[in-house]
Amino acid sequence: MKQLSIKDIARMVGVVPSTVSFVINGxxxxxxxxxxxxxxxxxxxxxxxxxxxxxxxxLRTGKTHVIGLIVEDISNSFFSMLAKAIEDxxxxxxxxxxxxxxxxxxxxxxxxxxxxxxxxxxxxxxxxSGMKEEVIKLKKSKKPVVLLDRYFxxxxxxxxxxxxxxxxxxxxxxxxxxxYKKIAFVVTALDQMQMKERLSAFQHxxxxxxxxxxxxxxxxxxxxxxxxxxxxxRTFLEKxxxxxxxxxxxxxxxxxGLKVLQQLKWKxxxxxxxxxxxxxxxxxxxxxxxxxxxxxxAEIARQGVEILTQYMHEQVNGKKDEAxxxxxxxxxxESL
Amino acid sequence: MKQLSIKDIARMVGVVPSTVSFVINGxxxxxxxxxxxxxxxxxxxxxxxxxxxxxxxxLRTGKTHVIGLIVEDISNSFFSMLAKAIEDxxxxxxxxxxxxxxxxxxxxxxxxxxxxxxxxxxxxxxxxSGMKEEVIKLKKSKKPVVLLDRYFxxxxxxxxxxxxxxxxxxxxxxxxxxxYKKIAFVVTALDQMQMKERLSAFQHxxxxxxxxxxxxxxxxxxxxxxxxxxxxxRTFLEKxxxxxxxxxxxxxxxxxGLKVLQQLKWKxxxxxxxxxxxxxxxxxxxxxxxxxxxxxxAEIARQGVEILTQYMHEQVNGKKDEAxxxxxxxxxxESL
DNA sequence: CTGAAAGCGCTTACAG
DNA sequence: CTGAAAGCGCTTACAG
Numbered sequence: 001m002k003q004l005s006i007k008d009i010a011r012m013v014g015v016v017p018s019t020v021s022f023v024i025n026g027x028x029x030x031x032x033x034x035x036x037x038x039x040x041x042x043x044x045x046x047x048x049x050x051x052x053x054x055x056x057x058x059l060r061t062g063k064t065h066v067i068g069l070i071v072e073d074i075s076n077s078f079f080s081m082l083a084k085a086i087e088d089x090x091x092x093x094x095x096x097x098x099x100x101x102x103x104x105x106x107x108x109x110x111x112x113x114x115x116x117x118x119x120x121x122x123x124x125x126x127x128x129s130g131m132k133e134e135v136i137k138l139k140k141s142k143k144p145v146v147l148l149d150r151y152f153x154x155x156x157x158x159x160x161x162x163x164x165x166x167x168x169x170x171x172x173x174x175x176x177x178x179x180y181k182k183i184a185f186v187v188t189a190l191d192q193m194q195m196k197e198r199l200s201a202f203q204h205x206x207x208x209x210x211x212x213x214x215x216x217x218x219x220x221x222x223x224x225x226x227x228x229x230x231x232x233x234r235t236f237l238e239k240x241x242x243x244x245x246x247x248x249x250x251x252x253x254x255x256x257g258l259k260v261l262q263q264l265k266w267k268x269x270x271x272x273x274x275x276x277x278x279x280x281x282x283x284x285x286x287x288x289x290x291x292x293x294x295x296x297x298a299e300i301a302r303q304g305v306e307i308l309t310q311y312m313h314e315q316v317n318g319k320k321d322e323a324x325x326x327x328x329x330x331x332x333x334e335s336l
Numbered sequence: 337m338k339q340l341s342i343k344d345i346a347r348m349v350g351v352v353p354s355t356v357s358f359v360i361n362g363x364x365x366x367x368x369x370x371x372x373x374x375x376x377x378x379x380x381x382x383x384x385x386x387x388x389x390x391x392x393x394x395l396r397t398g399k400t401h402v403i404g405l406i407v408e409d410i411s412n413s414f415f416s417m418l419a420k421a422i423e424d425x426x427x428x429x430x431x432x433x434x435x436x437x438x439x440x441x442x443x444x445x446x447x448x449x450x451x452x453x454x455x456x457x458x459x460x461x462x463x464x465s466g467m468k469e470e471v472i473k474l475k476k477s478k479k480p481v482v483l484l485d486r487y488f489x490x491x492x493x494x495x496x497x498x499x500x501x502x503x504x505x506x507x508x509x510x511x512x513x514x515x516y517k518k519i520a521f522v523v524t525a526l527d528q529m530q531m532k533e534r535l536s537a538f539q540h541x542x543x544x545x546x547x548x549x550x551x552x553x554x555x556x557x558x559x560x561x562x563x564x565x566x567x568x569x570r571t572f573l574e575k576x577x578x579x580x581x582x583x584x585x586x587x588x589x590x591x592x593g594l595k596v597l598q599q600l601k602w603k604x605x606x607x608x609x610x611x612x613x614x615x616x617x618x619x620x621x622x623x624x625x626x627x628x629x630x631x632x633x634a635e636i637a638r639q640g641v642e643i644l645t646q647y648m649h650e651q652v653n654g655k656k657d658e659a660x661x662x663x664x665x666x667x668x669x670e671s672l
Numbered sequence: 673c674t675g676a677a678a679g680c681g682c683t684t685a686c687a688g
Numbered sequence: 689c690t691g692a693a694a695g696c697g698c699t700t701a702c703a704g
Contacts, residue, residue, distance in 0.1 A: 003454075005697055016675050021699060032673050054455055055394035056697035059680045064391070066434075074423070080416035084437055087410070091436075096452075098402075098434050100427075101420060116432075118339075119390055258621055282618045285594055341681055352691050357683060368689050392681035395696045 004050045013037075013044050020045075024052060067308065068120035069099040070112055072128065077280055078251065078295065079126070082148070085301030086124060093309050095121070104190070104222065106130025117143055122312045124304050126150055129191040144311035146304050150193040151323065158311065160303045160324045164194060165201040167293045167328040171247060171275050172205035174291075178336055180245035180273055181211055186233065186257060187249035189219040198249045198277060215240060220253070229256040237264060244272055245336065251278035254290065258282075273336035277328075288334035296326050340386045349373075349380050356381075360388060403644065404456035405435040406448055408464065413616055414587065414631065415462070418484070421637030422460060429645050431457070440526070440558065442466025453479055458648045460640050462486055465527040480647035482640050486529040487659065494647070496639045496660045500530060503629045503664040504537035507583060507611050510627075512545045514672055516581035516609055519547060522569065522593065523585035525555040534585045534613060551576060556589070565592040573600060580608055581672065587614035590626065594618075609672035613664075624670035631664050 006024075010017040020041055022031045028038040044050075058064045067090050071079040079101075087097045098120060102109035109131040113123070122144035127135055132152050138145050139157055147159035175183050185202045187195055199217070206212045220232040233256060237243065248254035254276035266272050268288055276283060276292040283290035303324050342360075346353040356377055358367045364374040380386075394400045403426050407415040415437075423433045434456060438445035445467040449459070458480035463471055468488050474481050475493055483495035511519050521538045523531055535553070542548045556568040569592060573579065584590035590612035602608050604624050612619060612628040619626035639660050 051454055053697050055391045058391035059395050060699045075417045075420040081411045084411040096434055098432055118387055255621060282621060285591065285618060389681050396683045
């Protein structure tokens with residue numbers, strides 16, 4: 001069963017390959033090909049099960065109809081849900097998605113960009129700070145890129161961001177309003193935009209309410225080791241037994257925090273309140289259910305794909321660089 | 337900044353394009369190209385940042401160095417963890433991964449296969465039953481395929497499976513040994529191999545221990561609606577208040593079950609024991625922690641990629657079709 | 673409306 | 689060891 005080519009179809013129908021090509025690509029009107037001829041060609045394509053060879057088309061047009069999605073870690077629920085939403089959107093727009101995880105390894109991230117850049121029409125990236133140079137190169141080479149969740153302050157690229165500042169301050173306000181006085185903020189000391197933003201937003205808000213104490217900021221060094229965060233959080237809690245609320249900057253920190261609270265037998269919310277930036281399936285189910293700030297994943301995906309496809313079609317990358325700021329939703333549950 | 341081609345590199349070094357091609361593809365020894373020449377070419381490639389155009393190479397060789405991964409739902413933790421493990425393995429073997437979710441939509445699944453089959457060198461698929469025809473076509477066209485987690489009884493293809501039967505019977509034994517007498521099994525009535533296997537394994541084991549009662553088998557119709565399973569489980573529990581143990585066939589059923597048990601205020605394990613086939617991050621953290629049967633995700637991925645790459649290189653698809661059976665691990669926690 | 677032809681960037685069998 | 693050339697399967701500007 002040899003693979004059919006456009007020539008075979010042309011021969012079968014009795015036309016020249018170009019005519020078939022025009023029909024395949026929906027240019028029959030433009031090329032004034034008769035309805036009957038177009039129908040005959042379509043019918044033959046259907047009957048034979050002919051599928052055009054994309055490599056050949058790509059070689060000719062330079063387009064691959066593939067989007068490269070580079071996330072931090074596909075096994076993290078935030079990213080896997082984001083990936084799925086992006087895949088759905090892209091599929092509808094006629095694009096496939098190649099995805100990769102950088103695992104916060106800048107080297108892997110830059111390698112991936114380099115490797116993929118010939119093979120994809122555009123990128124959707126949640127960049128780590130070390131990928132900056134490579135992203136700038138992409139921009140220079142006019143390859144469409146949309147950044148999600150993070151951005152580089154001094155690089156002008158379209159991006160879809162979550163309103164960290166507003167969401168964090170909503171969280172702080174709720175904690176303050178409920179009467180908590182000794183509110184700790186737990187963050188990874190990653191060199192990442194969104195973590196920095198969340199931290200500085202917390203500091204800003206908490207200072208405004210007059211409750212700031214520097215000892216209540218816990219910056220944990222980024223780690224992929226299993227219990228590194230747990231150890232850090234436990235040490236912190238043992239040293240600061242008077243905290244009455246814990247605000248975690250991301251869901252995996254919250255999860256590790258919950259583990260520690262269990263071990264320490266600190267009752268939520270009586271002994272300590274818990275608030276998580278970034279929701280997780282677990283939090284609904286946990287008892288008590290954990291109050292969380294939910295990032296609008298579907299909307300991030302929708303906007304990201306929409307902006308990217310627009311750039312890919314119009315070749316306007318670098319012109320009107322939008323920075324979309326989406327609001328996150330505070331979901332009150334039982335943990336404070 | 338025009339893209340460089342192999343011709344440009346050849347011109348710069350002062351050789352003919354074929355020589356460059358041989359060096360790129362590691363055939364310098366075979367082609368008896370001098371060390372110095374090869375080094376000079378490699379140096380130039382590095383300096384200019386030249387990257388070969390894969391579309392052109394693919395057109396010529398028919399190889400794309402891409403693996404198509406088709407799973408049920410990438411937002412489900414089992415699949416996203418599997419996807420990540422597969423991506424890591426494939427990356428090391430020099431392959432990229434294009435992944436897609438079928439969402440148990442046979443039409444989407446077959447479409448994806450059709451669409452991708454020209455663009456990938458091989459497939460890794462967790463097939464739904466409706467994809468059988470398309471998978472058979474793939475086999476006939478000699479496209480390497482490895483099936484994961486499920487298989488078709490009458491289609492001879494390499495696959496990596498989990499020992500459902502043995503794992504379920506381990507679970508039943510533990511429940512029986514702990515003295516539970518009224519053990520219910522909850523499964524989706526999906527037309528999927530692995531669900532069927534788990535169900536029949538349960539029936540077999542429970543009959544052997546003389547505790548079989550047909551009313552304790554709960555088959556829930558497959559649904560993507562949010563609370564369909566919960567409703568089904570609640571109705572079942574209200575009708576069968578005497579059950580003393582719940583064995584869920586997959587983690588999302590367990591999670592929905594836990595929600596219902598919370599609402600009903602049935603204490604675990606005093607009022608009812610819980611055992612989940614398929615572990616989940618939640619279960620460790622839940623209180624009481626939920627005993628689960630953990631599928632060997634990393635090993636499934638490793639074997640799947642290994643078998644696939646072997647087939648892709650040796651073109652031996654259809655010869656020695658292995659069916660690997662991996663053991664799952666019962667992780668005792670506090671729920672029974 | 674249709675046809676002939678060039679060319680995208682590689683790989684490789686063949687000749688030297 | 690090196691060189692010249694064909695060809696993978698498309699798309700598209702051009703001529704009719």
